[in-house]
Amino acid sequence: MSALYLLTALFPVLSILFLLAVLQLSARLAMAIGLAGTALLAALVWRVQWLQLAAAVLEGWVIACSVLWIVFGAMLLLHQLQQQGRFDLIRQSFCQLTADPRQQLLLVGFLLVAFLEGVAGFGTPAAIAAPLLVSLGFQPLAAVTLALIADSVPVSFGAIGTPVLVGIAQGIDTPLAVQDIAVQAASIDLLAAPWIPVYMLALYCRFFSAEKSWRYFWPALPWALCCGVIYALSAWLAARWLGPEFPTVLAALSTMVLLAVILKLRQQRHTTANVSMNGAVNSTARQLIAAWLPYLCLISLLVLSRLPELPVKNWLQSYQWQFDALLGSAISTSLQPLYLPGTLFVLTVLLFLPKNRSAAPQLLALCRQSLQKIGPAALTLASAVPMVRVFIHSDLNQSGLPAMPVYLADWAAGHLQQLWLWCAPVLGALGSFIAGSATFSNLMFAQLQLEVAAQAGVAPQLVLALQMLGANAGNMICVVNIVAACAVVKLQQQEGKILRYTLLPMLLYLLLVGTASHWF
Template identity: 50%
Template sequence: MTTSQLFTALTPILSVLILLVALRLPAKLAMPLSLLITAFATFFIWGVPFTQMLAASLEGVIIALTILWIVFGAILLLKALERTGATHTIKLGFSSISPDKRVQLIIVAWLFGSFLEGAAGFGTPAAIAAPLLVALGFTPISAVVLALMADSSAVSFGAVGTPAIVGIGQGAKGLSSTDVSQIAVTAVGIDILVAALLPLFMVLMYCRFFADSSSWRKGFEMAPFAVMSAFAFTLPAYTVAWLFGPEFPSVLGGMLGLAIVCPLARIGFLLPKNTSDHSATNLAQSSPLSLTRAWLPYVLVAIALVVTRLPQLPLSTWLQSANVEWVGILGTDLSVNVMPLYLPGTVFMLVAVIAVWLQRSQSSQLFSAVKDSANMLYPSLISLCAAVPMVRIFLHSGVNDNALPAMPMALAELVASHLGDAWIFMAPLVGALGSFIAGSATFSNLMFASFQQAIAIDTSLNQQLILALQMLGANGGNMIAVVNVVAACSVVGLHGKEGDVIRYTLLPMLYYCLAASTIAWLFWS
């Protein structure tokens, strides 16, 4: 690989970091520029035919529209609940558990978000948790940053185990279902120690950068409760993974974590005595809705996401049968399919309609919510319809006139050739690279699992351990994935601040990856 080819392979990464993070351009400008730069270099230097690039771009636009469908549904649900008064009631409910916003952050982003990740994955946790945090009084940027940080550990078993079952199971070679389960158990075993500090880091970032009074000390006050909350999720998740496999650790871990932490928070267990500096804004202690009716839409979302994703139930097959597929785009070997009824966005929209009816609101409020949601979504249309095609060009660059591998594989091979002896420390970073570019831990595992497996064989490392580190790295990369960041910002109307979000989440991502490597090296290698 020549120097110009190396810079071409790095173009999608460098252009995003320079334009979005360093120069702080809004995503609606940075992503189209990144797409143009990437397409130019890919065609003239990597040698990818124009038809292949155009087909990859069309595939990307269709995928972007499915993401926008999910985001629109999440915004619509939030706007509908604001109009019915449900969000006000939910605020009162959290005040009855604890008025401390640090506690509310852990419950909503870490535990409820983990449950949503296990049920649906693919950006759903941030799409639901971030606006809920805003409703509780968090600033939009803090809500997005903290929701993305929280949506990491549970990603190993997101969407009923898809990153493990599909990503690792199909991405690596010759693995049985037992092998995949053992890799998943190894990953969550390492994660028990890695994720032990994640809720604390979330609270520390909130207290230092986003609270009214900036203070590290106020964050450290929450250390006992935060660490306890971390184990309340990871230990049940490990037990479920060990006993039953990779389908339900995040779903059941999140549910059990909520069942453990909420009652303990209510009685002040392990909480500091003085919480006045971080208490939610005082609210009038009255609401037209009961707490049960206010939370019912979220309960319906959770139930619907679980039952529609269980392969044992016929509903999953029926919803997936409504499948629009484009095979052989422009005569290439690329294909894309959309299952509109199966997308989480459809669930969100249906529940929004039901919520307006259950909470006895007027239909005009639903129409108003639809209008507001569409207006909020418009800036993200440009960003995502440029970002995702850029990603697909990058991933499908293996078809070229220079007999080069696809760009991500070329970069990984280059790193492996120089740092193979220290691969236990590089494996999670490769997984994170995959999620950063592809916007999905499942795609990262599909893309790099066989490569990680080959490196493990060449360097005489434990294949199971290296594939587990690939999974964990993909989890960490989820915090900075461009597609996830743009989508989460869209839900709370935070346009033009995507680079700021990545700057905040970059350090936690590096911690997650390096901590996973260090723990694996100390205890598993």
């Protein structure tokens, strides 16, 4: 029976990888098959009652609505910027700084993604950065793939430290120093994180650029490596001296400013003409500030709503839509509509509507345009998120078995204890891949990681740091993130291809983290 239990618990993970990456089915079909198979096995093998399964599906739909709200808000703002001509100016601002797409990739694809992850998380980075990359001339497939790869390392301290302060701190019973765990993770990442922008650049140059050549990659390698090293070192310093709230924000911001200053100085040295590198007349500073103002407003709102020192966060979170005992089951969920990033996207749109009679018709047109684009994503998420919730709530059964992810973790702990420094980050990645959240992965597996660490005689801070780093890596291949990012750039039925592109860098990152952990 143990083999049957193991195969059942592995089904949601292996089936999605097989259906998307091998058979190359659309995400919509793959997720529908995955949901049906997971629910059937949960009922027959795990002996979960159908009422509990139905309640888990309902909970999944509630969570899917929160994801769709973020996508809708991002598309609403994007369409408004395009309609008002601001988006062309934003694109031009990057072109004026550098016409080299490799350097644009580092600025937008890595550093802007990292900054947005640091202030907001929850799907915001790809929703903003991917359309910007497309506007700069990147293929939609490249924009989504590269943004997802970038949205990994920053996740460890993303959303003002939520994966640590909520995921790790609340996921363990032992009173360990959270900052020690954060510093340990940042120390390991000094050796692993710098290779993420390098891999992004290599992938772009070899597969997505016009040249499709390694020779196009080598001249830009020092830029990527320098960017990665400065980011990782800045994050380590912030974690050590300021705590887990701001490493991602400060590392991204400091590296972005430094890189922009260097590019500006090089540009002034090589040209004095008042013509941008793409032949267009340079926009004035006032025009560029006006173009960026909605994004600057959005980022300000996100920061103000996430800082724990301010009362805004508690006020926004105090308003909840509570769904208790769904269908009479033990499953409950809630939404905090004011706290969701999607609400802040919509608020930004409202602030920048024209102050005349055309505001209402314009808003209706933007809403209609955005709603038309999220239909495919809604159908996919309607299966993907419920499948995850069935998987997680499989502990509500009549067989006495733990939840499927916990069963997998227990099996790994029992059979791979001696290799746990390699396995700990893999478990963290599995949690993010399944749940779509590094925070939830940390909540789900932190205590189990501590128990295995005690059995294997490994320092608990080290194992929890590996859990954090593995959770951020799993963000690269999370299907919910892939579907949401594809929706924003209107890319359909490419989820399997994106998964194949992001799977290898995730595995390489886990290998680097596992190797580096043996030196601590």
